[in-house]
Amino acid sequence: xxxxxxxxxxxxxxxxxxxxxxxxxxxxxxxxxxxxxxxxxxxxxxxxxxxxxxxxxxxxxxxxxxxxxxxxxxxxxxxxxxxxxxxxxxxxxxxxxxxxxxxxxxxxxxxxxxxxxxxxxxxxxxxxxxxxxxxxxxxxxxxxxxxxxxxxxxxxxxxxxxxxxxxxxxxxxxxxxxxxxxxx
Amino acid sequence: xxxxxxxxxxxxxxxxxxxxxxxxxxxxxxxxxxxxxxxxxxxxxxxxxxxxxxxxxxxxxxxxxxxxxxxxxxxxxxxxxxxxxxxxxxxxxxxxxxxxxxxxxxxxxxxxxxxxxxxxxxxxxxxxxxxxxxxxxxxxxxxxxxxxxxxxxxxxxxxxxxxxxxxxxxxxxxxxxxxxxxxxxxxxxxxxxxxxxxxxxxxxxxxxxxxxxxxxxxxxxxxxxxxxxxxxxxxxxxxxxxxxxxxx
Numbered sequence: 001x002x003x004x005x006x007x008x009x010x011x012x013x014x015x016x017x018x019x020x021x022x023x024x025x026x027x028x029x030x031x032x033x034x035x036x037x038x039x040x041x042x043x044x045x046x047x048x049x050x051x052x053x054x055x056x057x058x059x060x061x062x063x064x065x066x067x068x069x070x071x072x073x074x075x076x077x078x079x080x081x082x083x084x085x086x087x088x089x090x091x092x093x094x095x096x097x098x099x100x101x102x103x104x105x106x107x108x109x110x111x112x113x114x115x116x117x118x119x120x121x122x123x124x125x126x127x128x129x130x131x132x133x134x135x136x137x138x139x140x141x142x143x144x145x146x147x148x149x150x151x152x153x154x155x156x157x158x159x160x161x162x163x164x165x166x167x168x169x170x171x172x173x174x175x176x177x178x179x180x181x182x183x184x
Numbered sequence: 185x186x187x188x189x190x191x192x193x194x195x196x197x198x199x200x201x202x203x204x205x206x207x208x209x210x211x212x213x214x215x216x217x218x219x220x221x222x223x224x225x226x227x228x229x230x231x232x233x234x235x236x237x238x239x240x241x242x243x244x245x246x247x248x249x250x251x252x253x254x255x256x257x258x259x260x261x262x263x264x265x266x267x268x269x270x271x272x273x274x275x276x277x278x279x280x281x282x283x284x285x286x287x288x289x290x291x292x293x294x295x296x297x298x299x300x301x302x303x304x305x306x307x308x309x310x311x312x313x314x315x316x317x318x319x320x321x322x323x324x325x326x327x328x329x330x331x332x333x334x335x336x337x338x339x340x341x342x343x344x345x346x347x348x349x350x351x352x353x354x355x356x357x358x359x360x361x362x363x364x365x366x367x368x369x370x371x372x373x374x375x376x377x378x379x380x381x382x383x384x385x386x387x388x389x390x391x392x393x394x395x396x397x398x399x400x401x402x403x404x405x406x407x408x409x410x411x412x413x414x415x416x417x418x419x420x421x422x423x424x425x426x427x428x429x430x431x432x
Contacts, residue, residue: 021306030390030398034301037402041299053254061248 210310220318222307227315230293263287263417270421271428275340279424282332286325287417290316294379294409298386298402314409317380319372326372329420330364337427345427367423371416378412 212221241252249257263284268276297314305312315321337345349360382405389398 020308023304023306030303030386030394031301032395033390033398033402034299036399037406038299040403041406049255053258056258057249057254064247 208310210307222310222312223315223318223321226312230296233292234288266418267421271425275428283417283421286420287413290416291413294413298405298409313383314379316375317383319376322372322376326368329371330368333423333427336424340428375412375416378408
C-alpha cells in the first residue's frame with residue numbers, strides 16, 4: 001500500500017458476479033417493473049405537474065398584466081395632473097401679470113390726479129398772489145396819489161394867491177385849447 | 185452422477201437468481217482510505233443531473249416563464265416557502281441555498297435510486313443504488329446540518345449562543361448537550377434506515393416474485409423517500425431557525 005493517491009480495484013472481494021458488465025436478465029434487473037412504475041408516474045404526474053405549472057404561469061401573466069395596467073393608469077393620471085398643473089400655473093401667471101399692470105395703471109392714475117390737483121392749487125395760489133399784489137399796488141397807488149393830492153392841496157393852500165391862480169387858469173385854458181385842436 | 189450434476193446446477197441457478205447483496209461494497213483505494221465507489225459514482229450522477237437541470241433551465245430567461253424555467257422557479261418557490269416557514273421572515277434568505285441543496289440532493293438521489301435501472305450495470309462487487317442508502321452519505325449530510333446550525337447560532341449571537349444550554353432551567357443542561365449529539369444521529373439514521381429498508385424490501389420482493397408484486401412497494405418507496413427528503417430539509421431548517429431565534 002503506497003502513499004499518495006491512486007486507484008486500484010481491491011481484489012479482496014471478488015465474487016461470482018465477476019467484473020464490470022451489463023446484466024441483460026430482464027427479471028433480475030427489474031426493468032419491466034421500472035417501466036411500469038415510470039409509465040404510471042409520467043402518466044399521472046404529467047397531468048398534475050403541467051396543471052400546476054400552467055396555473056403558475058397564468059397567475060404570473062395576470063399579475064404582470066395587472067401591474068402594467070396600473071402603471072399605465074398611473075402614468076395617464078400623472079400626465080393629466082401635469083397638464084392641469086401647467087394650466088393652473090399659466091392662469092396664475094396671467095392673473096399675476098394682470099394684477100401688476102392694473103396696479104401700475106392705478107398708480108399712474110393716482111399720480112396724474114395728484115399732479116392735476118397740485119397744478120390747480122398752484123394756479124390758484126399764483127392767481128391769489130397776483131390779485132393780492134395788484135390790490136397792494138392799487139392801495140399803494142391810491143395812498144400815493146392821495147398823499148400827493150394832499151400835499152398839493154397843502155402847497156396850494158399855503159401858496160395860493162390871486163396871481164398864481166390867474167396864471168393856472170390861463171395854463172389850463174391853453175391846455176384845453178391844445179386838446180381841442182388835437183381832437184379836430 | 186448426472187442427477188447430482190443437475191441438482192448442483194439448479195442449485196447454482198437458484199443461488200444466482202435469489203442473490204441479494206447487502207453490505208457488499210465496491211472499494212476504491214484513496215491513499216490509506218477505502219471509499220465506497222458505488223456511492224461516489226451514483227452521487228456524481230445525481231450531481232450531474234442537478235447541475236444540468238440548473239444550467240439548462242436558466243438559459244434564455246423570460247419574464248413569462250416557459251417549461252423548464254417555470255418548473256425550476258416552482259421548485260425554488262417551494263424551497264423558499266419551506267425555509268421561510270421554519271426560519272422566519274427576516275433572516276431566511278441566506279439559508280435558502282443550503283436547505284435547497286439538501287432537499288434537492290436527497291430527493292433526486294432517493295428517486296434516482298428507485299427509478300433508474302441501476303442493476304443493468306454490473307460491478308465486480310456490490311451494486312449501484314441510491315447514494316443515500318449508505319450510512320456515510322447520510323451521516324455526512326447530518327453533520328453538515330449540525331455545523332450549519334452551530335454556525336448560524338454563533339454567527340448571530342456570538343459566544344452567548346452557549347447560553348441556550350441552560351435556557352429554561354440549568355437542570356436541563358445535560359439534556360441540551362445530549363440534544364446536540366442526537367440531532368445529527370436521528371437525522372442520519374432516519375434517512376439511511378428509510379432508504380435502505382425500502383431498497384431491501386423491493387429487492388427481496390423482486391427476488392421472490394419478479395413481476396407485478398413489487399410495483400405497489402415501489403410506489404410506496406417513491407412516496408416515502410420524497411417525504412424523507414422533505415423531512416430532512418424541514419428539520420435542518422428548523423434546527424437552524426431554532427438556533428437563531430430568541431434574539432428579540
